[in-house]
Amino acid sequence: MDDNNKGIPSGIIALVTIIGSYVLMRFVAQPPLPSTLTNFFMMFILAGVVIYITLEDSRIEEFLDFISFRSKLPLVWDIFRKAIFAAIPFFVAYNVYSTEKITYSPPGELFQPHVTPPQWVVDYKVPEWAANPEKWEQRFIDQGKKIYEDNCLPCHGKDADGKGPAASSIRYPAAPTNFKEPGTIAQLPVSYVYWRVRDGGIFDKQFNSAMPGWGEELEEEEIWKVIMYTYHKAGVKPRTWE
Ligand code: HEC
Numbered sequence: 001m002d003d004n005n006k007g008i009p010s011g012i013i014a015l016v017t018i019i020g021s022y023v024l025m026r027f028v029a030q031p032p033l034p035s036t037l038t039n040f041f042m043m044f045i046l047a048g049v050v051i052y053i054t055l056e057d058s059r060i061e062e063f064l065d066f067i068s069f070r071s072k073l074p075l076v077w078d079i080f081r082k083a084i085f086a087a088i089p090f091f092v093a094y095n096v097y098s099t100e101k102i103t104y105s106p107p108g109e110l111f112q113p114h115v116t117p118p119q120w121v122v123d124y125k126v127p128e129w130a131a132n133p134e135k136w137e138q139r140f141i142d143q144g145k146k147i148y149e150d151n152c153l154p155c156h157g158k159d160a161d162g163k164g165p166a167a168s169s170i171r172y173p174a175a176p177t178n179f180k181e182p183g184t185i186a187q188l189p190v191s192y193v194y195w196r197v198r199d200g201g202i203f204d205k206q207f208n209s210a211m212p213g214w215g216e217e218l219e220e221e222e223i224w225k226v227i228m229y230t231y232h233k234a235g236v237k238p239r240t241w242e
Contacts, residue, residue, distance in 0.1 A: 009077050010059045011066025014049045015084050019091070021045050035099070111174040111209070114188070121195040130190065130224040133237050144229030147222050151214065152230070160233040170210045174201075177211075179234035186236035190227060193238065197223050 025038045033041075053063050065071050071078055129140070149158070155176035157163040162178030170176055177184050185193055200213030214223060231238060 009062060009066055009073055009081075010053055011063050012077060012080060012084075014053060014063070017049055018042075018045060019084070111207075113174065113177075113184070113207075114192075115207075117192050117195050121191050124191045124194070126191055126194070127220075127224060130228065133190070133231065136228045136232075140225050141228045141232045143222075144225035144227070144232075147218065147226040148229045148233070151217070152226065155210070156230075160230055173207075174209050179230055180236065182236070185231060185234065185238065187239055189240055190238045193227050193230075194223060197227060 022038070022042060025033050025041060026035075053059050066073065066081065071081065073081060130136070148156075153164055154166040155162075155164045155170060156179065157167065157176070160179040162176045164176060167176045179185050188196075196211070197218075198213060198215040201207035201209030201211035214226075218226070
């Protein structure tokens, strides 16, 4: 027992190891570790500490003394020990607070609006009556208007500017597209747009956005008509594959 009291008490070593590694992982490590990983490592560290203490009978005794109310520890260590015990509730409280508090920071990943489409989209043969924007017939555009107003307007807006009545509640990972912006459909070939309207944003978790897929709801023909109307309303022209 005697030589145990000479060094740093094992209880202190245990607590400092546990709390120290937690603080290092949670607050010091850059970039911060995800909390699931921190918890995972903590399990190993806890196990290591338990093994360290239970390896020798004298350490077990010493540890039981350490956590007992009337510890026989030297005064300095006794104060240190009490300080740590007193701090634990604050530490736990802070952690509960920091995991429960609501943050408004946007998700880390940036939404990538345009990606390489599947091969079938590149190979896709656009129906002749829809292939050439110069020759889009007014009656198809008019038919597309109704389809647009029934299905797309709530999000993309009556002016195709992304300001539909439902748009303000959709922000992540991307807001409904403003088709008037040059970086959107004006930059895309019609077959790409066809793919996006048919399969939406849920497809393959590629976009994972709120954009619904319309392949079940609308006929291929209807999708082409709504695409024509969308370009018409936005006042832009599609691009051709080069
Ligand atoms: C529930 C809301 C919602 C509805 C309804 C909706 N969209 Fe979308 N749409 C989105 C969102 C959000 C995006 C942006 C994210 C993305 O590209 O997946 C988007 C993106 C798009 C894009 C891709 C634009 C680009 O630049 O890549 C096209 C094309 C499109 N929508 C067409 C339509 C058409 C046509 C309809 C109706 C048949 C429609 N959308 C209905 C929410 C909606």
